[in-house]
Amino acid sequence: MLSDASQAQLGALLPQLGADGVRLLVPYLTQLDAETGRVLVRQGDRGTDVFFLLNGKFSVFEKIQINGSDVVLQVATFSGPGVLGEVSIMTATPRTATVVVLERADCLVLTRDKFNDLVKLKPQTGIEILQALGAVMYSRQVNFQNKVRSNILRESLSIEAGIAKMARYTGRVSRTSPALAQKLFAEDFRGVNYNSD
Numbered sequence: 001m002l003s004d005a006s007q008a009q010l011g012a013l014l015p016q017l018g019a020d021g022v023r024l025l026v027p028y029l030t031q032l033d034a035e036t037g038r039v040l041v042r043q044g045d046r047g048t049d050v051f052f053l054l055n056g057k058f059s060v061f062e063k064i065q066i067n068g069s070d071v072v073l074q075v076a077t078f079s080g081p082g083v084l085g086e087v088s089i090m091t092a093t094p095r096t097a098t099v100v101v102l103e104r105a106d107c108l109v110l111t112r113d114k115f116n117d118l119v120k121l122k123p124q125t126g127i128e129i130l131q132a133l134g135a136v137m138y139s140r141q142v143n144f145q146n147k148v149r150s151n152i153l154r155e156s157l158s159i160e161a162g163i164a165k166m167a168r169y170t171g172r173v174s175r176t177s178p179a180l181a182q183k184l185f186a187e188d189f190r191g192v193n194y195n196s197d
Helices: 006-013 015-028 086-091 110-119 122-155 159-170 176-185
Strands: 032-033 040-043 051-052 057-066 069-079 082-086 097-105 106-112
Touching: 006 015, 006 051, 006 106, 015 110, 015 122, 051 086, 086 122, 110 122, 122 159
Parallel strands: none
Antiparallel strands: 032 106, 040 097, 051 082, 051 106, 057 069, 057 097
């Protein structure tokens, strides 16, 4: 039985589900005590489990090649709570990184088979879970985009140089006139503010 505190953490990770959605999801989850050193997911594997990390600390690694030679990058370290594996359960694509437990963690696991069982019995809850996982993916993408833009602008000698540098990575970028901006966006929309200092 999942404690009230763990259910509350799960609700915080998937706020779109609400308390009722979390209660419907809980019976389909497996508890996992992940010890230090355990590899939760491996880059390139076809696993489809989603991990709801209630606590603990994790390190993320990616293997790339440079001029045909393997290079392993430690790209992030993060602490729970968090969600891991949402892309693979939604798309059945290979894992994009390897995640290792640095400090013991309490995890809840939703396997693809359990998710499919839930969808058969409670299709609306399945849709809501997919929407919640999509929101996690969206948030990660926006945070990454903002981090890249912020770094480019901060490391550039001027705003114009930063905008030109962004174009090398994202495609054509240029300023528009205030009149065009007024037509393109909601009147009260401000956009993300990047500090170039």
